[in-house]
Amino acid sequence: MRLINTNSLQLKEFFGDIPPYAILSHTWAADVDEVTFQEFRKRKKVTRAKSGYKKIQRAAEQATKDGYEWLWVDTCCIDKRSSAELSEAINSMFKYYARSEICYALLSDVTIGEDLASPNSGFRTSRWFLRGWTLQELIAPWEVIFFCSSWLQLGKRSEMADLIQDVTGIDQDALIGHPLEEFSVAKRMSWASPRSTKRIEDQAYCLFGLFNVSMPPLYGDGPKAFIRLQEEIIKWTDDHSLLAWTESCQQAREWEILAPSPVQFLAGNGDDPHEAHCRSLLVNNRAILELSKIKGTAHTFRRLSIRYGPLSEEFESRRIYLW
Template sequence: MRLINTTTLQLEEYFDRKIPPYAILSHRWEEEEVTFQDMIAEGAANSFKITGCCQRAREDGLKYAWIDTCCIDKSSSAELSEAINSMFKWYKNAEVCYAYLSDVLINGFDSTSLSSMFRRSRWFTRGWTLQELLAPHTIIFFDITWTEIGTKLQLRPLIEQITGITHLLNFNRASIAQKMSWAAERVTTRVEDQAYCLMGLFGVNMPPLYGEGDNAFRRLQLEILEVSDDESIFAWKEDLLWDTAGRMQSNLTLLQR
């Protein structure tokens, strides 16, 4: 696992039991993100997102942080596959997760306005952020200026309203059909990621095969059936399709309620 030293902003690599305590970032990918190659060549001193994450981690007494955009060498298919299959575990094992909402600004807004801005954040619409919401024990939400909004526990009623997730703190008690419903309206850039982003939520692993399209979801269902006897999985059609935005079409939802 490759981590950012929050003081030097340099990448360091650790393995298995030697992984030190770390903070982890949850965010939406935007047009200009610092990649692994950028970190090696130029560093991250000019990235407000990375430096803000590292500063808060230092304040919380953490020497290391993990950020997906720059800690994974995506030019390596083997490393990318390992990261996708490990991501849920990495978020679960983090000391704290910082959810950075770049489309929310709380300064100058009253609580009603904050609730509205928080509710409309696109962070709640992304496929990958579902596991990033559920896996970590502690999540702290921040606005675009790195001003703290609140924790998952403090904001629980509002988050449950936004997401429809009634098992926010004990998602393992939910049925397969319920978990699928949480993801149904979320979007991913790649069609395949609609399945890959759910692997950790269901406790399964499979190699990502970008280019397989809709077959990724069928493979996911088969993997789930290998580890679970929860028949609610059959409440979902096997031939799920996605629209051009990577979102499951609205008519392809639960067959039973």
């Protein structure tokens, strides 16, 4: 793991014993404005003039002020020319944030001096809350401190959990450190549903840590990446709520078993008025699978219903037709 010395801004690679470090979460500007690993090592005048370099400087200054000697920033601490290193970083990203002492979340489109909770505040509408990669960066760290564009503090995650839940739909318990295993797979997928990524494959790759899975990232895989992610999740869990997605866009077709994208986890389906008979197949603390016999205009179908949610609450449902 490479870290930036917050005093000298020199990179150092660590193996084994990793010193305490701060970590930066941010939304990328245009690629030409961010600083790559190679550029940061050479630090030419043109590099130091980039907005991305100034962002690293300000993060280092804040870390020094808070007593941290080391800092991790994704733009310059990963050699993205190495496919092996990039793959390792993508699979380790959640751990990088979880093991940090503090996370600085820079909301570059937010200014100071407004009521953060007001309906149309810059905080509520910040693109930081709409990016795929920042989901794990919000949940994984021990603590997150939010900063506006001028690096003035907006607040801490621990103190703003109710507001952040309202903005993102992420359960407050997840924001204050409850284990992710307490939340169904479908629930965790729903947190990602309103978020977007620049590359379609990253819709899957940014979620590795939320489901504790590892797999090779293959850019060029397109929508197959999200299917591969779900197949990997199925290998390691008996949580069948993964099948509880809805046909909410043209990508999705009712007869498919796995969802084409996280968007399909926004909501559940209603009841079918033609249901005639229902038999429970499986019950656990996350989901109930039921096989129903229903009649259509010309055929009799069997429908597999997946109802999911905490047993103490009303279940949401998803239907798959078998014939």
